[in-house]
Amino acid sequence: MTDDPMAQRRQLRDRLRQARRAVTPASRNHAADGLARQLTSLAFAPSSGPVAGYWASDGEVSLEPWRARLPGSCTYCLPVLGDDGQLRFAPYGDGTPLRPNRFGIPEPDLPVSRWLRPIDMALVVLPLVGFDLEGERLGMGGGWYDRSFAFRHGRPGSPWMVGAAFDLQAVPRLPAQAWDVPLDAVCTESITLDFRPSHRSPE
Numbered sequence: 753m754t755d756d757p758m759a760q761r762r763q764l765r766d767r768l769r770q771a772r773r774a775v776t777p778a779s780r781n782h783a784a785d786g787l788a789r790q791l792t793s794l795a796f797a798p799s800s801g802p803v804a805g806y807w808a809s810d811g812e813v814s815l816e817p818w819r820a821r822l823p824g825s826c827t828y829c830l831p832v833l834g835d836d837g838q839l840r841f842a843p844y845g846d847g848t849p850l851r852p853n854r855f856g857i858p859e860p861d862l863p864v865s866r867w868l869r870p871i872d873m874a875l876v877v878l879p880l881v882g883f884d885l886e887g888e889r890l891g892m893g894g895g896w897y898d899r900s901f902a903f904r905h906g907r908p909g910s911p912w913m914v915g916a917a918f919d920l921q922a923v924p925r926l927p928a929q930a931w932d933v934p935l936d937a938v939c940t941e942s943i944t945l946d947f948r949p950s951h952r953s954p955e
């Protein structure tokens with residue numbers, strides 16, 4: 753073990769990414785269906801507008817069953833890496849052309865004029881590497897979501913930020929970091945944790 757918090761974070765990230773990749777295909781399908789049910793049942797699930805998912809990679813739990821259940825008036829989008837270090841979101845449906853980004857993750861191959869800004873989204877589902885029961889999250893470490901949604905600090909409401917993960921990605925305690933963008937909820941295959949201030953249980 754090391755005393756360096758960043759090194760601890762890296763070790764935890766490696767361990768959880770490995771655990772995520774080791775989930776069997778049958779459990780993976782089951783989890784994706786359960787996750788779709790949890791996401792669909794969110795109290796603040798939008799009935800219309802742009803919603804952001806992700807293209808599952810590196811063992812991430814799939815959002816395809818959720819995408820299939822979205823109301824027709826919602827526009828499903830995937831993240832696109834902007835040159836300015838901020839995410840953009842591009843509509844994705846069956847048949848949308850894709851091209852891999854610098855991490856090998858497919859992005860919609862659409863003109864910039866079709867891209868939406870973080871603030872345009874009604875709901876964003878973030879791929880988690882780890883989470884704790886207080887709503888702290890561990891991501892891939894690039895800071896993409898933290899930078900892109902920094903405007904959500906102290907500003908409740910849309911775009912709602914919801915982390916998605918397998919149950920096995922829960923960890924006892926993650927240290928809060930000043931730049932971590934607050935999660936409104938975490939959904940897994942079996943639970944929803946609601947972190948909105950009005951829904952927190954009293955101390």
Ligand SMILES: Nc1nc2c(c(=O)[nH]1)N(C=O)[C@@H](CNc1ccc(C(=O)N[C@@H](CCC(=O)O)C(=O)O)cc1)CN2
Nearest residue numbers: 806807808809812831854855857879891892894896897
């Ligand atoms: N499916 C999915 N899409 C996503 C993310 C994600 O976590 N999952 N992102 C979430 O932020 C953004 C992309 N950020 C990422 C940051 C790091 C790595 C990654 O694989 N890093 C490798 C090193 C790769 C390299 O240096 O070339 C690694 O750490 O092993 C991937 C995506 C936007 N899209």
Ligand SMILES: Nc1ncnc2c1ncn2[C@@H]1O[C@H](COP(=O)(O)OP(=O)(O)OP(=O)(O)O)[C@@H](O)[C@H]1O
Nearest residue numbers: 889890891892893894895896897898899902929931
């Ligand atoms: N608003 C911001 N402006 C500039 N840099 C930021 C901002 N938010 C985060 N960062 C940087 O991004 C990096 C995020 O690292 P961290 O380990 O917290 O990532 P993470 O929790 O895995 O989240 P993510 O999924 O967003 O990558 C840090 O180096 C941090 O300094």
